[in-house]
Amino acid sequence: MATAQPPRHKHIVLTSHPGHSGQDSIEIKWGEADPYERGPIIATLGNRAHRNVIGTHSGGYAVYRALAIASGDLEHDHRADLTDTAPTVSIGPHPSWTVPDKIISLDPFGALDHDLFADLRTEGYDIRPSIAITKAHINIPELQEAVTQGRIRVDGKILKEGGELVVTKAAIEPVWYLPGIAQRFGVRESDLRRTLFEQTGGMFPELVTRPDLQVFLPPIGGHTVYILGDLEAITDPDRPLAVRIHDECNGSDVFGSDICTCRPYLVHGIEVALETAQVGGAGVIIYARKEGRALGEVTKFLVYNARKRQEGGDRADTYFTRTECVAGVQDMRFQELMPDVMHWLGMTRIDQFVSMSNLKYDAVTQSGIEIVERISIPEELIPADAQVEIKAKKAAGYYTEGDVPDATVLTQTIGRQYEDGL
Numbered sequence: 001m002a003t004a005q006p007p008r009h010k011h012i013v014l015t016s017h018p019g020h021s022g023q024d025s026i027e028i029k030w031g032e033a034d035p036y037e038r039g040p041i042i043a044t045l046g047n048r049a050h051r052n053v054i055g056t057h058s059g060g061y062a063v064y065r066a067l068a069i070a071s072g073d074l075e076h077d078h079r080a081d082l083t084d085t086a087p088t089v090s091i092g093p094h095p096s097w098t099v100p101d102k103i104i105s106l107d108p109f110g111a112l113d114h115d116l117f118a119d120l121r122t123e124g125y126d127i128r129p130s131i132a133i134t135k136a137h138i139n140i141p142e143l144q145e146a147v148t149q150g151r152i153r154v155d156g157k158i159l160k161e162g163g164e165l166v167v168t169k170a171a172i173e174p175v176w177y178l179p180g181i182a183q184r185f186g187v188r189e190s191d192l193r194r195t196l197f198e199q200t201g202g203m204f205p206e207l208v209t210r211p212d213l214q215v216f217l218p219p220i221g222g223h224t225v226y227i228l229g230d231l232e233a234i235t236d237p238d239r240p241l242a243v244r245i246h247d248e249c250n251g252s253d254v255f256g257s258d259i260c261t262c263r264p265y266l267v268h269g270i271e272v273a274l275e276t277a278q279v280g281g282a283g284v285i286i287y288a289r290k291e292g293r294a295l296g297e298v299t300k301f302l303v304y305n306a307r308k309r310q311e312g313g314d315r316a317d318t319y320f321t322r323t324e325c326v327a328g329v330q331d332m333r334f335q336e337l338m339p340d341v342m343h344w345l346g347m348t349r350i351d352q353f354v355s356m357s358n359l360k361y362d363a364v365t366q367s368g369i370e371i372v373e374r375i376s377i378p379e380e381l382i383p384a385d386a387q388v389e390i391k392a393k394k395a396a397g398y399y400t401e402g403d404v405p406d407a408t409v410l411t412q413t414i415g416r417q418y419e420d421g422l
């Protein structure tokens with residue numbers, strides 16, 4: 001890349017670490033507005049001197065990569081050819097990207113937009129995206145039903161004849177800025193690092209040996225974001241925004257298990273997102289890979305058995321007790337990190353928040369995003385077997401109820417308001 005321009009990375013600070021050949025590593029200054037000031041995330045295993053983080057890309061899939069290398073299917077120094085992989089739409093930068101502590105669990109520059117860091121990659125730095133953005137068509141059978149029942153309409157652009165929904169989707173890997181994570185949870189960074197080291201069975205010794213490395217790529221699932229409608233509407237105060245943050249439940253989301261309300265909630269969220277997109281706004285579904293309240297599916301299925309086999313069968317009053325007996329806690333989702341995705345998208349106000357969870361509501365509003373209305377799922381969409389879960393959550397204060405009108409009525413009202421205003 002011969003160019004007369006001065007190199008963009010003129011501000012890069014080279015650091016060295018005692019006992020390590022880190023002279024070529026680029027310092028990360030978390031929260032800096034200029035991505036070159038901030039510095040790229042470099043988790044390469046090719047040239048270890050370039051590494052400026054703990055962990056590797058692709059989270060838990062790194063173990064499969066190791067298997068592929070061990071079995072001879074993959075070269076240990078394979079470099080990704082990123083030709084034509086750039087995002088289909090550009091997200092940000094938004095003011096929230098540089099507000100201290102707003103985003104600490106993902107890399108806002110992770111999509112490598114506009115050939116970001118291309119010159120450094122040409123110089124031999126193995127810089128990989130932690131975010132990928134693409135366009136897709138999705139087809140949800142329940143939406144066809146909703147069309148038949150007259151709840152939603154085909155517009156030919158966002159929802160096509162035949163049920164195809166046009167979306168932009170983004171996959172986001174977690175990138176943790178450890179001082180920020182420690183601060184958000186009110187713990188000492190050294191305690192956080194030691195506990196992460198211990199609870200991963202010593203997988204990441206640098207957590208305790210390299211306090212100078214402040215960024216950690218944890219081996220956990222990230223987020224997938226589905227955006228319906230016009231991307232610009234997400235940050236436009238004059239256009240409506242609907243959001244559902246959904247925590248993964250494979251049994252219900254994919255396989256239609258009727259013991260919980262997850263898929264009905266997800267589909268209802270998509271329906272509200274679509275209606276908002278169709279009146280000129282945007283609808284966003286944020287899908288978090290946190291199976292079984294982040295306890296995992298084995299724990300979840302053990303709890304299902306414990307709930308059903310207890311004296312008197314599955315009951316709302318023991319729903320959480322049984323979970324706690326098996327897992328030690330009722331819930332490990334830690335919604336405190338969840339609003340980071342919303343801040344990455346530049347959200348400052350959500351008109352329709354498709355969830356009645358107080359944990360989610362509190363996390364979002366305390367992070368500085370206004371929520372205008374909360375939308376509950378219509379009763380008729382809740383499967384019979386899931387009533388135990390709903391009752392238990394109501395009794396435990398999971399939800400706020402009372403003055404929330406029927407979702408469909410509310411959606412139509414807000415839709416009309418904005419249609420009138422456009």
Ligand SMILES: [Zn+2]
Pocket residue numbers: 249252253260261262263
């Ligand atoms: Zn579920």
